Amino acid sequence: MLPVVQASVPAQGSSIFDVAREAGVSRATAARALGGYGSVSEEARRRVEAAAAKLGYSVNSVARSMVTGQTMTLGALIADVSNPFFARVIRGFTDGARSAGYDVVLVNTDETVDSEIHGLKVLTEKRVDGILVAPASEEASEHLASAVDHGQALVQVDRFVPGLDTDVVVVNNYESGYQAVKRVIAIGHTRIAAPLQRTRGHDGHANLISSMLERHQGYRDAMAEAGLTVPSAYTPPAHGRSEVRTAVAGMLNSADRPTAVFGLDDSFTLGIIDAVYGCDLVVPDQVSIFGFDDTEWTTVVRPPLSVIAQPAYDLGTCAAQALLHRIHAPDAPRQTHVLPTTWIERGSIRDLTRTG
Amino acid sequence: MLPVVQASVPAQGSSIFDVAREAGVSRATAARALGGYGSVSEEARRRVEAAAAKLGYSVNSVARSMVTGQTMTLGALIADVSNPFFARVIRGFTDGARSAGYDVVLVNTDETVDSEIHGLKVLTEKRVDGILVAPASEEASEHLASAVDHGQALVQVDRFVPGLDTDVVVVNNYESGYQAVKRVIAIGHTRIAAPLQRTRGHDGHANLISSMLERHQGYRDAMAEAGLTVPSAYTPPAHGRSEVRTAVAGMLNSADRPTAVFGLDDSFTLGIIDAVYGCDLVVPDQVSIFGFDDTEWTTVVRPPLSVIAQPAYDLGTCAAQALLHRIHAPDAPRQTHVLPTTWIERGSIRDLTRTG
DNA sequence: TGCGCGAGTGAGAACGTGCTCAACAGAGGG
DNA sequence: CCCTCTGTTGAGCACGTTCTCACTCGCGCA
Numbered sequence: 196m197l198p199v200v201q202a203s204v205p206a207q208g209s210s211i212f213d214v215a216r217e218a219g220v221s222r223a224t225a226a227r228a229l230g231g232y233g234s235v236s237e238e239a240r241r242r243v244e245a246a247a248a249k250l251g252y253s254v255n256s257v258a259r260s261m262v263t264g265q266t267m268t269l270g271a272l273i274a275d276v277s278n279p280f281f282a283r284v285i286r287g288f289t290d291g292a293r294s295a296g297y298d299v300v301l302v303n304t305d306e307t308v309d310s311e312i313h314g315l316k317v318l319t320e321k322r323v324d325g326i327l328v329a330p331a332s333e334e335a336s337e338h339l340a341s342a343v344d345h346g347q348a349l350v351q352v353d354r355f356v357p358g359l360d361t362d363v364v365v366v367n368n369y370e371s372g373y374q375a376v377k378r379v380i381a382i383g384h385t386r387i388a389a390p391l392q393r394t395r396g397h398d399g400h401a402n403l404i405s406s407m408l409e410r411h412q413g414y415r416d417a418m419a420e421a422g423l424t425v426p427s428a429y430t431p432p433a434h435g436r437s438e439v440r441t442a443v444a445g446m447l448n449s450a451d452r453p454t455a456v457f458g459l460d461d462s463f464t465l466g467i468i469d470a471v472y473g474c475d476l477v478v479p480d481q482v483s484i485f486g487f488d489d490t491e492w493t494t495v496v497r498p499p500l501s502v503i504a505q506p507a508y509d510l511g512t513c514a515a516q517a518l519l520h521r522i523h524a525p526d527a528p529r530q531t532h533v534l535p536t537t538w539i540e541r542g543s544i545r546d547l548t549r550t551g
Numbered sequence: 552m553l554p555v556v557q558a559s560v561p562a563q564g565s566s567i568f569d570v571a572r573e574a575g576v577s578r579a580t581a582a583r584a585l586g587g588y589g590s591v592s593e594e595a596r597r598r599v600e601a602a603a604a605k606l607g608y609s610v611n612s613v614a615r616s617m618v619t620g621q622t623m624t625l626g627a628l629i630a631d632v633s634n635p636f637f638a639r640v641i642r643g644f645t646d647g648a649r650s651a652g653y654d655v656v657l658v659n660t661d662e663t664v665d666s667e668i669h670g671l672k673v674l675t676e677k678r679v680d681g682i683l684v685a686p687a688s689e690e691a692s693e694h695l696a697s698a699v700d701h702g703q704a705l706v707q708v709d710r711f712v713p714g715l716d717t718d719v720v721v722v723n724n725y726e727s728g729y730q731a732v733k734r735v736i737a738i739g740h741t742r743i744a745a746p747l748q749r750t751r752g753h754d755g756h757a758n759l760i761s762s763m764l765e766r767h768q769g770y771r772d773a774m775a776e777a778g779l780t781v782p783s784a785y786t787p788p789a790h791g792r793s794e795v796r797t798a799v800a801g802m803l804n805s806a807d808r809p810t811a812v813f814g815l816d817d818s819f820t821l822g823i824i825d826a827v828y829g830c831d832l833v834v835p836d837q838v839s840i841f842g843f844d845d846t847e848w849t850t851v852v853r854p855p856l857s858v859i860a861q862p863a864y865d866l867g868t869c870a871a872q873a874l875l876h877r878i879h880a881p882d883a884p885r886q887t888h889v890l891p892t893t894w895i896e897r898g899s900i901r902d903l904t905r906t907g
Numbered sequence: 908t909g910c911g912c913g914a915g916t917g918a919g920a921a922c923g924t925g926c927t928c929a930a931c932a933g934a935g936g937g
Numbered sequence: 938c939c940c941t942c943t944g945t946t947g948a949g950c951a952c953g954t955t956c957t958c959a960c961t962c963g964c965g966c967a
Contacts, residue, residue: 208701210923221947226925233926234944251701256676257622258923260613261952268656268677277642277864279635279847286633289657298673300624301645301657317654320612321624345564345607436847468851491635491792492848495824508633566953577917582955589956590914614953617922 209250217246229254260322268298269518270318272328273352274306279490280461280507281329284352287511288327295519297324306402308335315342325518327511329353332402348521352514354405362517363531366505368406371536372413372457375485375503378538379455380421383547384483387423388446388453389414390439390463393432410459410487429453439466440473447474447482455544458486468496479545489539498542505536565606573602585610616678624654625874626674628684629708630662635846636817636863637685640708643867644683651875653680662758664691671698681874683867685709688758704877708870710761718873719887722861724762727892728769728813731841731859734894735811736777739903740839743779744802744809745770746795746819749788766815766843785809795822796829803830803838811900814842824852835901845895854898861892 215225220239227233228243229252235243246252260266269292273281289299300323302314311331315338318326325348330336336356343349349361379387392407411430418425428449431442443456447470456471458464464486476482478498486493489504513532520527571581576595583589584599585608591599602608616622625648629637645655656679658670667687671694674682681704686692692712699705705717735743748763767786774781784805787798799812803826812827814820820842832838834854842849845860869888876883 212923222924223926223947223949224945227946230925234946236945239945251697253672254676255678255923257613257616257678258952259925261617261923261954262925264952266613275642276632276645277635277639279633279638282635282638283633285657286631286659289632289659293658298656298658298677300654301641302649302654303642303645316609320610321654322611322613341607465847465851472851472853490848491821492846492851495821495828495848495852497828497853568953578954579917579919579956580915583916586955590916592915595915611953614922615955617924617953618955620922 208253210255211252213250214243214246214252217250218242265324266322267296268300268321268323269515270300270302270314270321270323270326272302272304272311272314272318272326274329274331275303276301278461280353280488280505283507284329284511284514287508287513288515289511291512291515292519295515297515297519304331306331306404308332308402312338315339319345319347324348325350325522327352327514327518330356330359331404333357333405334403346525348518348525350514350518350521352510354407357405360529362514362521362529364510364514364517364534365406365531366510366534366536368409369413371487371503371505372410372459373417374413375538376414376417376457377421379457379483379485379544380417380423382544384455385421385423386429386451386453387414387418387425387455387457388429388443389457389459390433390442390467391430392459393434393438407459414457426451433463433466436462436466436469439463440469443467443470444473447471447476453482454547455483455485458484461486461488461490463487464500464502479543483544485544489537493541496543500543501541502539503536504539506534509534564609566611567608569606570599570602570608573606574598621680622678623652624656624677624679625871626656626658626670626677626679626682628658628660628667628670628674628682630685630687631659632657634817636709636844636861639863640685640867640870643864643869644871645867647868647871648875651871653871653875660687662687662760664688664758668694671695675701675703680704681706681878683708683870683874686712686715687760689713689761690759702881704874704881706870706874706877708866710763713761716885718870718877718885720866720870720873720890721762721887722866722890722892724765725769727843727859727861728766728815729773730769731894732770732773732813733777735813735839735841735900736773736779738900740811740900741777741779742785742807742809743770743774743781743811743813744785744799745813745815746789746798746823747786748815749790749794763815770813782807789819789822792818792822792825795819796825799823799826800829803827803832809838810903811839811841814840817842817844817846819843820856820858835899839900841900845893849897852899856899857897858895859892860895862890865890 211225212222215222224235224239225243228235228240271285271288276282276285292299304310304314308331327350329352333356339359343360351361351363355363389411391411394402428446433439433442456467458467467484471478471482478484485501487503489502493500493502567581568578571578574581580591580595581599584591584596627641627644632638632641648655660666660670664687683706685708689712695715699716707717707719711719745767747767748760750758784802789795789798812823814823823840827834827838834840841857843859845858849856849858
């Protein structure tokens with residue numbers, strides 16, 4: 196029996212050892228030829244390339260990561276890809292990553308701290324070079340702080356934990372909400388409702404999402420500034436489309452019916468529309484609606500919906516850039532990128548200052 | 552100078568070597584204690600666990616993959632996550648993968664063969680354990696065939712390349728389209744249009760997506776079976792919402808205006824609605840609409856849209872299961888899973904057999 | 908005492924790559 | 938003729954883990 200140096204015919208493919216043997220050179224020379232470093236004779240290069248093609252050689256990124264210390268992979272910890280907003284963020288993020296040679300591992304948290312902790316652990320073990328996170332909770336974020344302490348490159352998107360020393364990419368949620376409500380007040384509305392994000396306490400933590408809270412605070416401040424009171428019935432806590440629908444249906448059937456309802460996000464706005472249709476009210480004649488985030492369907496409802504549009508895709512690309520910059524320069528000062536929103540006037544808000 | 556056995560204080564964290572040293576045991580013992588195999592004394596286990604906690608040790612999955620030969624990662628090659636259909640497929644896929652301890656790397660192809668080839672190459676190099684693919688083209692698929700030949704576990708979703716020997720997870724597109732159109736014919740419609748997927752030739756390949764073609768063939772056959780002719784003006788080739796809008800607007804303004812329009816997918820249906828609104832026509836009185844895939848907005852348009860609903864999420868979970876099964880049993884016979892669609896009657900189709 | 912046995916332990920190989928170092932040959936100049 | 942320099946090459950280490958092998962030690966039993 197001869198000593199078997201490299202036995203096994205791995206199903207997955209051949210290593211650079213096989214290529215070198217096929218080409219009749221050493222491993223080092225084959226690696227140089229394929230890796231494009233050092234100096235290799237034209238003859239050797241040709242033979243190595245021919246051997247690689249013949250064997251169907253494919254570099255083993257795992258082994259490469261082992262020695263280079265980078266995986267060329269980023270992680271994304273978001274609530275839910277099937278939420279159109281996050282889907283667009285992720286698309287932007289993957290595009291930004293891909294253009295720099297990085298790939299993206301996707302983890303859904305469903306706004307659950309437990310899932311976020313577990314996802315972060317897995318991504319850390321997989322040694323991703325950087326992580327995008329839309330934090331599930333402002334309160335329970337020790338795991339994120341710990342990751343940052345350990346030198347993990349992190350970027351917070353859409354919302355952020357105040358004390359956390361990372362790059363941040365958001366839109367100006369407070370200002371956007373404030374300005375939108377101010378506009379609506381300016382055209383005569385005094386009874387404006389805005390269902391509030393219901394905190395989820397099932398895992399013992401208060402899941403407060405800063406983006407939603409800020410939008411709502413903008414609404415409250417605009418109302419207060421105009422000297423308008425906000426009855427608590429106008430800000431029922433709800434979670435998800437169906438809960439919002441129920442909550443809004445309740446206020447629409449009450450004596451003190453609002454003249455306008457503000458949807459803090461996509462699912463809220465859908466729930467509001469559900470409720471309005473369920474109560475057989477006409478938009479905008481009997482009730483006005485405006486929402487946050489401009490998804491594909493806002494132009495196919497009648498009347499088309501007035502919204503605060505946010506650049507979800509750009510949020511993702513900007514996050515990718517910030518993360519790649521952070522990876523390249525770990526000690527550069529942290530930055531907070533605030534992307535602009537756009538108010539899109541369509542036809543879902545009635546101007547009460549005009550008679551008729 | 553003492554010989555430095557393990558220098559470097561890696562920013563990323565400590566290895567099992569550091570844990571072993573901290574606990575005063577050998578690497579092997581530390582590995583046994585943390586890995587839960589072999590036999591370790593209670594005393595040693597306690598010390599190792601304490602050391603691991605103190606150092607904030609995190610297993611290096613890259614190194615583990617190196618020796619185990621599996622990355623516990625799956626790849627997903629789809630057209631576009633920001634397309635709600637694929638977003639739901641991906642959500643199902645990640646959920647199915649995650650429940651078995653796998654993560655998912657996401658790659659968008661935009662239905663481009665070049666991107667698909669490149670994405671496949673990267674995923675192969677990253678040594679993912681399996682790949683979900685929604686093939687961009689029936690024609691140009693040598694790269695997929697080559698991957699299968701090399702033993703790569705593959706599952707095709709939504710559409711498939713006929714000759715390719717992989718598991719497949721789809722809905723019955725032909726039958727769904729056929730039955731839906733048959734229903735519409737049954738209530739009196741004779742002039743039914745269905746814009747066709749336009750082939751993209753920009754990279755030299757004919758990007759024919761089997762799912763779209765089958766739906767359209769079902770439509771054609773239902774029409775033919777009822778003895779109805781389909782003027783070519785009823786099946787204008789188009790790509791994307793705005794092209795569909797333009798194409799449909801054209802036919803709606805013609806003398807031979809259709810009484811019903813079938814949207815082959817989400818973006819087509821949106822374009823059709825755009826066109827109908829643009830022509831100031833009333834649905835369903837002047838024109839009926841029905842679509843494929845039941846997205847969140849189908850209930851907020853007036854009238855609510857009648858659609859062929861497909862289980863996008865289940866498509867993803869089923870694909871994950873098939874892939875995991877394939878990884879576990881590479882030689883098991885290939886299976887094709889056909890998931891059921893559901894016809895959801897809402898109010899966007901007029902019954903022409905009823906007068907009034 | 909001698910022996911076997913099992914629990915516990917450490918040394919070390921292997922995975923496939925990137926890269927450093929030394930060696931070697933040939934050319935060219937003094 | 939010798940030395941230097943440059944282009945090319947092979948040997949070998951390192952990355953961090955899993956896992957096999959061999960070794961030691963203490964105990965029970967004949």
